Amino acid sequence: MQYTSQDFRRYTIRTAIYVMLLIGMLLFLLPVYVVIVTSLKDPATINLATTWQFPTTLYWQSYQEVIAAFGPRIWNSVTLVISATILSAMMGSLNGYVFSKWRIPGEKAFFPLILFGMFIPYQAILIPLFEFLRDIRLYGGIPGLVVIHVVYGLPITTLIFRNFYMEIPDEMLEAASIDGAGFFQIYTQIVFPLSIAGFVVVIIWQFTQIWNEFLFAVTMTSSDYEPITVGLARLAGGEAVKWNLPMAGAVVAALPPLLVYIILGRYFIRGLLAGSIKG
Amino acid sequence: MRNRRDRLIAFLMVLPTLMLLGIFVYFFIGKAVYTSTTDWGENPDQPALAENVVLTNVGLRNYENLMTDIIQANFRNSLTNTFFFTVFFVAGCTILGLFLALLLDQKVVAEGFFRTVFLFPMALSFVVTGTIWRWLLQPSGGINILPTLIGLEPIQFNWSNNQETWLQFRWEEVPLYLTTVGITILTIIAVRNVLKHNWRSLRFAAGAAVVVLLVFVAGLWNYIWPPLDSAVAEQAIAPKGFNGALLGIIIAAIWQMSGYVMAIFTAGIRGIPEDLRESARVDGGTELDVYRHIVLPQLSPFVTSAMIILGHISLKIFDLVFAMTGPDNARTVVPGMLVYTKGFRQNSFASASAIAVIMLFLIAVIIAPYLWSQLRTSKSG
Numbered sequence: 001m002q003y004t005s006q007d008f009r010r011y012t013i014r015t016a017i018y019v020m021l022l023i024g025m026l027l028f029l030l031p032v033y034v035v036i037v038t039s040l041k042d043p044a045t046i047n048l049a050t051t052w053q054f055p056t057t058l059y060w061q062s063y064q065e066v067i068a069a070f071g072p073r074i075w076n077s078v079t080l081v082i083s084a085t086i087l088s089a090m091m092g093s094l095n096g097y098v099f100s101k102w103r104i105p106g107e108k109a110f111f112p113l114i115l116f117g118m119f120i121p122y123q124a125i126l127i128p129l130f131e132f133l134r135d136i137r138l139y140g141g142i143p144g145l146v147v148i149h150v151v152y153g154l155p156i157t158t159l160i161f162r163n164f165y166m167e168i169p170d171e172m173l174e175a176a177s178i179d180g181a182g183f184f185q186i187y188t189q190i191v192f193p194l195s196i197a198g199f200v201v202v203i204i205w206q207f208t209q210i211w212n213e214f215l216f217a218v219t220m221t222s223s224d225y226e227p228i229t230v231g232l233a234r235l236a237g238g239e240a241v242k243w244n245l246p247m248a249g250a251v252v253a254a255l256p257p258l259l260v261y262i263i264l265g266r267y268f269i270r271g272l273l274a275g276s277i278k279g
Numbered sequence: 280m281r282n283r284r285d286r287l288i289a290f291l292m293v294l295p296t297l298m299l300l301g302i303f304v305y306f307f308i309g310k311a312v313y314t315s316t317t318d319w320g321e322n323p324d325q326p327a328l329a330e331n332v333v334l335t336n337v338g339l340r341n342y343e344n345l346m347t348d349i350i351q352a353n354f355r356n357s358l359t360n361t362f363f364f365t366v367f368f369v370a371g372c373t374i375l376g377l378f379l380a381l382l383l384d385q386k387v388v389a390e391g392f393f394r395t396v397f398l399f400p401m402a403l404s405f406v407v408t409g410t411i412w413r414w415l416l417q418p419s420g421g422i423n424i425l426p427t428l429i430g431l432e433p434i435q436f437n438w439s440n441n442q443e444t445w446l447q448f449r450w451e452e453v454p455l456y457l458t459t460v461g462i463t464i465l466t467i468i469a470v471r472n473v474l475k476h477n478w479r480s481l482r483f484a485a486g487a488a489v490v491v492l493l494v495f496v497a498g499l500w501n502y503i504w505p506p507l508d509s510a511v512a513e514q515a516i517a518p519k520g521f522n523g524a525l526l527g528i529i530i531a532a533i534w535q536m537s538g539y540v541m542a543i544f545t546a547g548i549r550g551i552p553e554d555l556r557e558s559a560r561v562d563g564g565t566e567l568d569v570y571r572h573i574v575l576p577q578l579s580p581f582v583t584s585a586m587i588i589l590g591h592i593s594l595k596i597f598d599l600v601f602a603m604t605g606p607d608n609a610r611t612v613v614p615g616m617l618v619y620t621k622g623f624r625q626n627s628f629a630s631a632s633a634i635a636v637i638m639l640f641l642i643a644v645i646i647a648p649y650l651w652s653q654l655r656t657s658k659s660g
Contacts, residue, residue: 017385024379025396028534031411034421038414048420052428094292102289110297112654117304119646121595123618124639125303127628128310132302151303154296183285183292212404214598215615219623229406233602236410246410254407261402265395269542272401276543276584 039063039247046243062248066235069245070252072224073231077211080142080227084149085206089199091150092157096198097191099158100165101173102183111162118155118275122215133220140222148220149210157202160274164198165191197267204264205271208257228253308639315341315632320625327626341633347508352517354634355450357612363446363521364529364613365593371533372589373582376540381570383541384548394545398538405535409602412531413439416603439604441523450519451510454500461491517609524610528603535599536592540585547581548574587649591642614638 034051039062041055067074098104099111129148130139138144168191176186217227232253236246261268317334320327321341325334345354379397383390400408415421416438423434448456465488472481494500507513551574559569597615604611606620614634622631 014385017382017387021382021387021393024382025393028396028400028538030425031415031534034415035411048417049424051414051417051420051424091296095296098289098293102286104286104290104293110293112650113305114296114300115650115654116646117300119591119642119650120304120308121615121635121638121642123595123597123615124311124635125307126618126635127314127622127632128307129303130623131310132307148303151299154300158296177282182282183288208402212406214404214406214601215619218601219619229404229598232404232406232410236413236602237605243414247414250407250410254403257402257404258399261399262395265398268402269398272539272542273546276588 035247035250038243039251041244043242043244059244062244063252066245066248066252069235070228070231070249073226073228074252076142076221076225077228080145080149081207081210084146084153084210085203087146088150088153088157088206089202091154092202093161093192093195093199094187095154095158096161096163096165097187099162101168101170101186101191114155114158116155117152118159122152126215126219130219139220141225142221145216145220145225145227148216149206149213153206153209156271156275157206160202160205160271161195161198163274164195164201168194200264201267201270201274204260204267205274207260208268211257311632311635311639314629315636317629319632320628321630327628337629341630342637343505345630345633345637347505349507349509349512349516351630352513353609353612354614354617355513356517356519356609357614357617357634359519360522360525360611361594361596361613364525364532364596365590367529368532368536368593369586369589371529372537372540373585375533375537376585377544377578377582379537379541380544380548381574383545384574394541397541400535401539403535405596405598406602408531408535409599412527412534413603416527416531437523438527439524441526442610443523444518444520445523447518447520449510449514450507454495454504458491458495458500462488465491522610524604524608528600528611531603532593532596532599536589540589543581543585543588544578547578551577584649584653587645591646594642595638 037054038046038051040058040060042057042059043062045056095114099107104110133139133144133147138147172190173186176190181189211227212229213227214229214233217230218233221227221230232246232249235249316336316338318325318337319332319334321337322335325332345351383393387393417423418437418440419433422438423436425434427433465484469481469484469488472478472484494503556569556573559573560566564572595615596613597619600608600611600613600616601619606616606624615638618631618635618638621627621634
């Protein structure tokens with residue numbers, strides 16, 4: 001078989017594409033390699049010169065120490081994430097149903113006003129929020145943080161569900177309504193059963209966002225009720241750091257959202273793209 | 280569905296959301312604006328956290344101090360840092376994201392796997408990313424010794440403790456730069472309109488240019504950008520420019536967010552009908568022509584979207600800086616960090632609120648038009 005110059009050109013381009021993809025992959029994964037390797041090294045053997053070398057013996061104790069150091073913070077995060085995610089998903093689903101299928105007075109103004117809430121820098125409301133939570137005696141604990149994440153999660157959950165419900169044909173609801181179904185029957189019998197995928201997108205999105213959040217976590221909790229991200233920042237902050245602990249901590253803090261991403265990546269991307277409005 | 284009772288129920292169902300967001304977003308913003316005009320936390324006779332603290336209205340003094348007082352030089356540094364961070368972060372993410380999206384558009388094997396790899400940092404917390412990169416950017420380890428693995432010389436660059444400041448400028452020159460940039464952009468628009476014989480837009484651009492020039496000549500900038508109280512001292516203790524210490528944070532942020540841009544562009548590329556590309560190929564266009572004349576023009580609205588989303592993220596960045604260089608590093612300080620340190624460490628609530636309001640204003644300027652145009656086009660579509 002003869003290679004023509006056109007074939008040659010084509011193969012060169014294909015090879016170049018794969019080489020670039022592999023280099024890109026390497027650059028994206030190198031930090032992961034370093035984190036895992038460092039977290040498994042005996043702290044006595046960690047030094048800058050051997051950053052990239054594999055540990056001589058696997059030292060798992062760092063993970064035990066980190067879990068002990070995080071202590072209640074892991075459970076704080078779990079409680080916070082579960083309650084805030086469920087509440088904001090349920091409210092978002094009802095809102096999305098109303099905004100996609102019902103006419104309410106002033107909706108043309110309300111919807112953009114709701115959406116604006118997800119773009120504001122939360123620093124802008126931080127001090128009034130602190131005063132408010134202190135006044136209603138919710139400052140410092142998990143319930144206060146749940147309220148915060150539910151409220152500031154409402155814009156994105158409402159948006160995702162609204163876009164999702166837009167695709168349910170109006171005729172279906174119209175038919176049910178002629179059969180005498182009211183607001184709630186239409187929701188429970190038609191809309192809700194069709195929205196499993198919508199719930200998966202919203203739950204995954206809220207779960208990762210709340211688990212990863214730091215600003216509210218560090219300003220609105222007292223030390224007993226800190227979430228895991230604050231625990232990690234404490235572990236890694238300060239001058240004389242033993243690097244095995246922050247690295248093991250980073251792995252533990254990253255694991256839940258990362259697992260969700262790897263298993264349900266398709267739904268994660270849908271949530272991600274919903275944040276740039278056009279669904 | 281047109282039943283009056285059901286419509287009332289529908290309204291009652293969204294009422295809690297409207298009320299909650301009304302309080303937590305709009306009322307709180309109003310409260311922050313109000314707080315920024317008081318002396319809360321600045322008056323030594325009134326302890327900031329006292330039960331019945333008496334506040335005095337000071338008008339715009341907190342804003343004026345932020346712009347002129349030597350004590351608030353840190354705020355001006357934070358604006359400078361945000362500017363350079365935004366420029367390099369947005370440009371870096373957009374270019375890398377576009378590059379990755381185009382690479383993955385070449386019908387490659389294991390496309391899904393590569394996509395998962397490039398996007399996974401988006402699932403991480405900024406605190407996790409910051410912790411990891413702090414270790415990677417240690418002066419005599421990590422990235423710096425990476426070249427030695429293949430026999431090259433180590434990199435000699437001090438990332439997080441870098442003391443250099445590039446592209447230095449003086450704070451009081453900024454109005455001049457802004458005016459120059461404004462006039463230049465308007466001139467380019469005007470020339471393009473002349474070439475296209477678009478006289479109405481030409482008049483608009485020319486009028487705007489005259490306004491910009493008048494603001495400068497009439498000295499109105501002194502109200503928008505009041506002169507520093509002690510320009511010489513400021514130049515000596517807090518020079519403005521692109522701080523080298525920011526570079527590592529920018530790299531970490533690009534590592535985390537470029538996959539997001541890739542995902543936006545991939546969604547855009549998938550929306551281009553295959554016949555459109557096919558017809559260009561039939562017309563004898565090479566693959567490069569297809570990209571230049573079809574794919575890239577179709578992607579331009581997505582480029583705008585991505586840049587606006589990235590820009591607003593970078594204007595409020597906080598956790599990444601916190602995790603990488605700590606809350607008290609003057610070389611990497613950003614406005615979001617100052618709201619935290621001033622408000623929650625020093626209890627200087629009034630000036631923290633003024634910074635917060637300025638942040639909100641900067642973000643609203645780019646987000647509000649974006650939101651408006653997005654909703655307008657999606658309604659008709």
